[in-house]
Amino acid sequence: MDPLLLSRIQFAFVVSFHILFPATTIGLASWLAFVEWRWLRTGKTVWRELYFFWTKIFAVTFGMGVVSGIVMTFQFGTNWAGLSSAAGSILGPLLSYEVLTAFFLEASFLGVMLFGWNRVRPSLHFLATCMVAAGTLISAFWIIAANSWLQTPAGFEVVEGAFHPASWREVIFNPSFPIRLTHMVMAAFLATCFIIGGTGAWYLRRNRHVEEGRRMLRLAVVFAAIVAPTQIFIGDLHGLGVLEHQPSKLAAIEGHWDHGEEGAGVPLVLFAIPDAENERNIASVEVPRLASLILTRSLDGTVPALADFAPEDRPPVWPVFWAFRVMVGLGFAMLLLAAWSLVQWKRKRLYTSPALLRAWAWMWPSGLIAVVAGWITAEIGRQPWVVFGQLRTADALSDISGAAVATSLTAFVVIYFVVFGTGGWFIANMIRRGPAVVEPPQHDTETKSASRPMSAADDEPLEGTR
16 A cells, blocks of 8 residues: 555556557558548549548547546646646646647647548648647657656756756757657657558458558558668667666666676676566576677677666666567567568568468557557656656655555546447457448538548448448
């Protein structure tokens, strides 16, 4: 019944759910803009059907993201009043800017995007889709700015125990912000890429919606082949930033307990069982000097070890160590699948190889799993600090009892699994049915009611559906 531990578990649970939805909507919004552009350029029916199909999924995902985000924000007041009191002058404006610039933009154009198909001209409808896509990226900008400030605080002054902005430019563009924003946006794009590609492969395996499935898979292969290696490169740069600004997190990621012999370099620990009590790794599989080469560009370079930090200043090693390896492992799996797909494409077997299509279908959730694993690495690796190096998590806790947190945590778990489980089932049902034939827009400006693309979600497939 420790209120600190329970509050951390509750926030982790809520954020783990929430982060899935923005990651999906960021990618889906840009995908919808591309699909509508292709329809406007080519006039092919298949692009219009793909647009309506993914618009319905986007709408449900967007709604669940809004709901889960509101719950997450409330916890700053209920469970983390110390953080709100100490850093409210910085975090409050950043979150407000996200609402003013991103959420209002999305809300303004989302109605046109969802319900204006027969009410506005195609060019205006396309503009609305692009504005929604831009809104998701602007939202990511401000949220990552706020979170990055917690990771690498800058541009502040402390007055009577509270953080106040001394330079908003330094607050927003803090040392880790540019690379973390790029890393997160690319992760969202990759997650959506494998959702779309996995869906297309699933249709092709069952010989359903073949034309749509081919386009989804082909575009996913091209995108993954470009973005997966780019993301690995960005991740390498991100690691160098962590080494510079959060060395204790880096030591936990690497499972690096002590410096060992001088000149021996730092081995890259591929797999191990971290033993925090005895400060060692059990059953460790290592590559000599490779961590030194990656992090210092030298075979005998040294990096901070966990022994350099007092035990109370170290993050929990086990979850950070393994979450990082899940994220990186999935990243390389995406790269290998993209390379394999290019080879099969050249052999004209991209759409017919059973093993390849099965691999894409199995990799459907890989991007989302990698996003959650990355969040675990970043947030648990920041412990025991909520504002890194400035404010401990224990000092940010509200004056709240363990029983109260346990009650709210239980309620969250039950409600989330019911509400979001239903939403997930609804999305799965739409994917199972697949794209349907959609009538071309009439652009009837005299019609009193708007087109309702969501209304077809529960209807039987229309005649002529492939």
